[in-house]
Amino acid sequence: DAKTTQPPSMDCAEGRAANLPCNHSTISGNEYVYWYRQIHSQGPQYIIHGLKNNETNEMASLIITEDRKSSTLILPHATLRDTAVYYCIVRVAKDDKIIFGKGTRLHILP
Amino acid sequence: DGGITQSPKYLFRKEGQNVTLSCEQNLNHDAMYWYRQDPGQGLRLIYYSQIVNDFQKGDIAEGYSVSREKKESFPLTVTSAQKNPTAFYLCASSVGGWDTGELFFGEGSRLTVL
Numbered sequence: 001d002a003k004t005t006q007p008p009s010m011d012c013a014e015g016r017a018a019n020l021p022c023n024h025s026t027i028s029g030n031e032y033v034y035w036y037r038q039i040h041s042q043g044p045q046y047i048i049h050g051l052k053n054n055e056t057n058e059m060a061s062l063i064i065t066e067d068r069k070s071s072t073l074i075l076p077h078a079t080l081r082d083t084a085v086y087y088c089i090v091r092v093a094k095d096d097k098i099i100f101g102k103g104t105r106l107h108i109l110p
Numbered sequence: 111d112g113g114i115t116q117s118p119k120y121l122f123r124k125e126g127q128n129v130t131l132s133c134e135q136n137l138n139h140d141a142m143y144w145y146r147q148d149p150g151q152g153l154r155l156i157y158y159s160q161i162v163n164d165f166q167k168g169d170i171a172e173g174y175s176v177s178r179e180k181k182e183s184f185p186l187t188v189t190s191a192q193k194n195p196t197a198f199y200l201c202a203s204s205v206g207g208w209d210t211g212e213l214f215f216g217e218g219s220r221l222t223v224l
Contacts, residue, residue: 041198042217043215043217044200045215046213049212098143098213102151102152
């Protein structure tokens with residue numbers, strides 16, 4: 001079973017920041033938080049990952065709470081091309097059994 | 111360009127037939143994975159392999175088989191024992207080992223059983 005819980009869907013207005021939450025209350029100290037997204041009928045695409053510090057790259061920012069039991073993926077200026085299913089997963093560095101949940105379907109509204 | 115290639119992109123099969131989906135990567139990755147996706151659902155792990163000549167069952171391995179004879183190749187056979195094989199199949203790879211790098215996915219193979 002997936003170790004994360006995400007809302008099934010969210011809406012965001014184009015140009016606004018999209019904040020996607022993820023709960024991982026049973027996360028252990030050596031597990032990383034990863035985010036992927038899947039645009040319809042394509043393979044998922046890696047977005048970002050982190051352990052305990054907040055991370056930022058050209059696509060998004062990842063905010064992890066101090067207790068590491070939840071995190072938020074932030075797309076700073078959402079566009080229509082960000083419409084996709086977003087998956088939050090947790091895994092240890094040497095864990096090859098990578099389990100995905102059902103993700104959050106993000107709708108960007110024009 | 112480096113990446114993962116899945117073929118065929120679309121495949122139709124009659125009930126009772128085995129079919130093999132190809133997955134090739136030129137990223138020099140040790141770890142490879144097969145996932146199944148049904149409409150409106152997340153990805154479910156079928157099999158994964160950490161090194162050549164070794165692989166492990168995922169959560170839904172029944173009715174599937176794999177081989178890992180070469181580092182760059184991880185074909186998946188959907189056997190006639192798989193009761194509901196119509197689905198979207200995704201192959202992925204990662205560096206493996208202690209690396210915390212991401213999964214790289216192929217574009218998927220859509221299998222329809224007639």
